[in-house]
Amino acid sequence: MRNGWDDEQLLGALREAMRAREAVPSWFVEMGKNAYAWHNIDAELAQLTYDSQADTEQLAFVRSETASIRALTFTSAHLSLEIEVGKDSLLGQVIPPQAGTLETYTKAGLTTSPVDESGYFAVEPIPPNPFRLRFHTSDGADVVTGWITL
């Protein structure tokens, strides 16, 4: 046999191939399959442009008291999402203010929160890490953050 693939070696190689697949946990495969939900989502990416915690670390030498509420801002070309991390919830506002829908994506799936005329929204409880926020309106605005780990 060309290249020496005799029966024992072929069987041995097959055994190794099967073990390599069996070693992979099912949650790992499921997670990969679920990622397809992001196919064809054509939302604009909003980048993290401000994180109060990063600020606090830099100022720690000069300021003994640190802010208890963490604030984050995500900015895209057309709008921003400002978020405050409270004890039990995320409170946020879309700038410029406008009504729409906020979706929170986690590994477990998707939850939806309304955004009122003033752009305010609340996500409760705080989603598990990592998560992504997507804001969209009926007139076509569509913005998504990167994966957020608090």
Added chain:
Amino acid sequence: MRDDPTVVALVTRAAASDQGAWDEIVDRYAPLVWSICSGFRLSNHDVEDVAQNVWLLLVGQLGTLREPAALPGWLATTTRRECLRVVTASRKSERLGTELDEAAQFVADTVVDEEILVAERNTALRAAFAELPPRCQQLLSMLLRDPPCSYGTISATLDIPIGSIGPQRARCLERMRKSSALLGLIEVGVNFPGGDPGA
């Protein structure tokens, strides 16, 4: 690297919104991503982080992958880069220097080709096995068990005489060898474990 027509077709279909094709891509290559993550000894949490990013990056690039046939290489490189990112982030928090990171990068680059080859070989072997008739799959599965089933058990379970197990095993393996999935691999002369490919 050889052009695997199956991979090209799967990528094309997945780019055209075929969830089934995407699932098959994940089924085929999750072991590759997993084995690279295992090499970095990451926590489960970090493994999730890495894999999440790898698959999302792939979803985002399905339509623009320049060479779909090179998908295993792309996945290996991307997984490795994401693993290094996680490792570097935790090192930074431990205030360790960049020399370690450079060393890790070097090791990473040299191991990657070997892993891609092993993953491709394993993928081809599993594909060849999946193409076998059910009787062959049953027989080989029983032989592959650890420890392997005795010929007596196989004979009773599959209702075949003990004397014909050996010949059937040989026929099944010969079929596997001739499958399109394995022929591509054998032509390229990819190594198999413990064997001499140049024989």
